[in-house]
Amino acid sequence: MSDSSTSKPGSPAAGPAPHGGRDATLAVHAGRDPQAHGGAVNTPVYHVSTVLFPNLEAIENIPRMQGRRMRYGRRGTPTSWAFTDAVTALERGHDAVAVPSGVSAISVALLAFVQAGDHVLVADSVYGPTRILCNGLLKRFGVETTYYDPRIGAGIAALIRPNTRVVYMESPGSLTFEVQDVPAIAAAARAAGAVPVIDNTWGAGLVLKPLTLGCAVSLQAATKYLVGHSDAMLGVIVADEATFPAIRDMAGDLGLAAGPDDLYLGTRGIRTLDVRMRQHQATGIALAQWLAARPEVARVLHPALSDDPGHALWARDFTGACGLFGCELKPLPHAALAALLDGLRYFGMGYSWGGFESLVIPAHPEGQRSVVPWQSAGPLLRFHAGLEAVEDLIADLDAGFARAAAIPA
């Protein structure tokens, strides 16, 4: 396992931080160096714009400054390095850049590699704002996007053109949960000289390791599981050695600097990520199985269920699941759907996911597809399994179905 965070020259480390080990251990130790901060267990929050240099020689030497010395707030602080080092270790990357949101991570990861006349391939199941970026900004600057069936696998090779610069994946899709053949798609991209990029928010850098499966760049909405408490916006892009300079420079050119308090919350979230994910996974699977057995449910979209179309790929490439999955209901009156959702006690209705609390939203993928139309007779719900007791969550949903059944058709 490569862990670049052990060997950063000029790190403020007084001595080598304890690294290596399994993910649960990395989540606790990576990016942390108490003796460099007076013994504090957590890297402090550096609120910095101006950095003062001790003398003329030091300030004249900025361009030749080696490694990690603070030079200006936007260029990184111990608070940002703690976060990026921890994510880099978990994702098995070379290095990472933190940005103010997941969408800014997506923007950087695409803009880093394209120019006018180029072409990108993007999964049809992609997060909605990624499509907006491709169809808007990228198109306006002369970059063409072709969407592809997320289940295309090695067949992606037929869509790659001489000017294809990026093959963009998201697995599973965060509304429709198709699992992609990441190694096959990444290999085809690399063979054609394109950069394989993936949105790894569902995997949280924990249960999917895209850089070990051939991807060059793995980004996350750290807003979700890394922050983990629904109280900060944050993005991160992890890259391999060959692509990291382009990612770093694009984030720098765009002037994207994540705020210190948000970075701190991201790092603090990582400390409990492994144990939280285990519970999100267990509760999510339990809810998915309970829903799959309900007469009101047409199908459940969760790759950990053995009859899910993506199950074999998920079992091959993932080491687990998060708490996000979908559920298509059989057709029901809109008033019945409202009765189901409006009276829920523990499931909040709201966007985002990855926090400690359970969520449900109505999902409408039909307007966000251009290659594989989304078809369902009844409404699609997206659930996030939080950290509540699963019995209480099941009772909440059970009461919801009873309310829906009481509404006349």
Ligand SMILES: *Cc1c(COP(=O)(O)O)cnc(C)c1O
């Ligand atoms: C939420 C989300 C994003 C965007 O993250 P923000 O922090 O909200 O900008 C990107 N990708 C996926 C899959 C998401 O769910």
